Amino acid sequence: MFEWKGMLAGWESTILFVLLLFLLIVLFAPGRRPPNFPPGLPMLPLLGSLLHMQGISLRGLLRKLKKEYGNMASFGVFGTGVVLVSKMSIIKEVYSHKASAGRPPMILGATRNYLLSDGKEGDLGLLGGTGPHWVELRRFLLRHLRDFGIGKTSCEPMIRAEVEELLEHIKNQNGQPIVMEHLFHRSVLNVLWGMVTGSRFKYGDKKLAKTLESFVKLADINLVSIIFFIPGVVKAMMYLPMLDRFVKPIGNICKFIREEIENYRSKKDWENIHSLLTLYLTEMKKYNGDHPIFNEHQLRAVMFEMFAAGMATTASTLTMGMYLVAKHPDVQQRVHQELDEVIGRERLPCYADLESLPYTRATIHEVQRVLNLIAFVVHCALEDCNFEGYDIPKGTVFLANMEDAMTDPKLWKNPDEFDPNNFLDDNGKYVKNGAFVPFGIGKRQCVGEALARMEVFVFLSSLFQKFTFTLVGEEVPPGNLYTFNAPVEFNAVAHVRPHL
Numbered sequence: 001m002f003e004w005k006g007m008l009a010g011w012e013s014t015i016l017f018v019l020l021l022f023l024l025i026v027l028f029a030p031g032r033r034p035p036n037f038p039p040g041l042p043m044l045p046l047l048g049s050l051l052h053m054q055g056i057s058l059r060g061l062l063r064k065l066k067k068e069y070g071n072m073a074s075f076g077v078f079g080t081g082v083v084l085v086s087k088m089s090i091i092k093e094v095y096s097h098k099a100s101a102g103r104p105p106m107i108l109g110a111t112r113n114y115l116l117s118d119g120k121e122g123d124l125g126l127l128g129g130t131g132p133h134w135v136e137l138r139r140f141l142l143r144h145l146r147d148f149g150i151g152k153t154s155c156e157p158m159i160r161a162e163v164e165e166l167l168e169h170i171k172n173q174n175g176q177p178i179v180m181e182h183l184f185h186r187s188v189l190n191v192l193w194g195m196v197t198g199s200r201f202k203y204g205d206k207k208l209a210k211t212l213e214s215f216v217k218l219a220d221i222n223l224v225s226i227i228f229f230i231p232g233v234v235k236a237m238m239y240l241p242m243l244d245r246f247v248k249p250i251g252n253i254c255k256f257i258r259e260e261i262e263n264y265r266s267k268k269d270w271e272n273i274h275s276l277l278t279l280y281l282t283e284m285k286k287y288n289g290d291h292p293i294f295n296e297h298q299l300r301a302v303m304f305e306m307f308a309a310g311m312a313t314t315a316s317t318l319t320m321g322m323y324l325v326a327k328h329p330d331v332q333q334r335v336h337q338e339l340d341e342v343i344g345r346e347r348l349p350c351y352a353d354l355e356s357l358p359y360t361r362a363t364i365h366e367v368q369r370v371l372n373l374i375a376f377v378v379h380c381a382l383e384d385c386n387f388e389g390y391d392i393p394k395g396t397v398f399l400a401n402m403e404d405a406m407t408d409p410k411l412w413k414n415p416d417e418f419d420p421n422n423f424l425d426d427n428g429k430y431v432k433n434g435a436f437v438p439f440g441i442g443k444r445q446c447v448g449e450a451l452a453r454m455e456v457f458v459f460l461s462s463l464f465q466k467f468t469f470t471l472v473g474e475e476v477p478p479g480n481l482y483t484f485n486a487p488v489e490f491n492a493v494a495h496v497r498p499h500l
């Protein structure tokens with residue numbers, strides 16, 4: 001008689017089991033290339049393209065993908081399809097569509113949410129949020145930030161106060177090299193914190209300095225490393241000592257944010273302070289903290305994002321501005337000449353001077369183009385969609401290839417150099433370039449854009465009016481680059497420009 005039991009005994013049954021499992025994985029596991037998906041690296045079930053991504057940096061991989069597969073190129077990581085979108089006209093088409101306005105789960109946000117909500121995680125904050133809660137939170141923040149004068153002349157005195165203090169600090173270096181580390185962070189944060197909490201940090205504030213250290217450590221970590229695509233990794237990483245260097249700095253920033261909120265709430269008169277925090281706490285009180293937006297965890301996440309997204313971005317831009325202008329004495333001289341002719345050296349420049357300072361304006365935009373702070377803007381598909389004839393399933397991650405767009409010779413006169421002429425016509429008039437989108441495109445465009453534009457212009461034009469910068473010593477290019485760019489590390493001396 002035919003005996004199944006006998007047939008399947010021993011090593012044969014093991015092999016059969018493995019083959020069956022393999023077949024099931026091949027047939028049903030997610031991660032294979034979906035039909036009519038953009039071309040790209042081979043995608044295996046579960047593993048995606050991992051076997052083809054070994055020994056190459058993320059930047060190297062993305063450059064290779066664009067070169068080999070064109071403007072819509074794909075790869076896969078642990079069941080998630082990723083599409084690299086290049087060429088400005090296609091980036092605009094994809095990113096301004098409502099279907100691409102999602103944000104995939106990202107490790108920084110997930111870890112932060114875990115730590116801020118005592119392990120409950122969930123969909124917190126604006127930067128990583130999606131869906132109706134994100135829409136409501138974004139509306140609330142945009143409305144109130146506008147009320148605080150973001151982008152209007154009413155917020156300029158706050159910027160001016162920080163600029164004046166910074167100019168004095170630099171002057172007091174008396175021609176000694178300026179300590180660049182964190183030079184701009186406190187000033188930039190103070191403008192924002194003035195609106196968020198109605199308070200500011202003094203020079204040398206120890207708690208802030210410690211938190212900034214954590215912040216800088218975070219910048220060295222690959223936030224899109226493939227390891228972070230593994231489901232459940234956030235929980236695991238809390239217990240893995242090797243990931244301590246990632247969790248600890250986020251933990252320190254979370255602690256700082258919690259303490260800021262607690263200190264604020266302990267003030268007797270917090271309800272009378274004109275600040276975003278008072279508005280938020282008042283809404284929370286109205287709902288007794290039981291509201292998807294106005295609750296303790298969301299508040300912490302919003303504060304975290306104001307701190308992180310608002311400070312480092314603007315501070316890096318200012319640092320790079322000082323570096324690039326010092327590095328190009330011809331540009332520095334023309335900026336000086338324009339500022340002297342239009343404003344003189346007495347009163348500080350203000351945002352209303354923007355139109356009458358075309359060369360300075362073009363120089364500052366060129367700083368942002370060359371820095372290209374967020375080189376690959378990450379979104380994800382909220383629904384099945386079709387772009388450029390390809391079918392993109394819901395959940396697919398998009399990477400906007402801003403690196404490619406900012407150096408496209410069809411869009412820029414001199415894409416590979418630092419050259420303000422990229423924003424000037426032959427008569428020296430400022431010309432808008434539609435490809436210059438440092439604050440993103442579409443529904444997720446930066447909520448701090450108006451503030452950042454104003455800050456970058458007022459800070460940099462004031463610095464250039466008052467000082468001539470020269471570089472000293474060695475320059476260190478930024479280390480590992482992932483989806484963000486960082487400024488060069490350098491030392492500079494500021495020479496005071498005498499009164500005319």
Ligand code: HEM
Binds near residue numbers: 377439
């Ligand atoms: C030079 C300075 C800045 C640059 C270059 C910059 C750039 C960007 C970019 C490219 C995005 C992503 C847009 C997208 O996903 O499509 C973004 C988002 C964001 N930015 Fe900024 N940003 C700057 C300053 C600020 C400031 C000062 C704040 C604080 C008010 C801020 C808060 C945010 C927030 C909360 C988001 C997330 C928006 C969302 O997902 O709905 N940023 N920023």
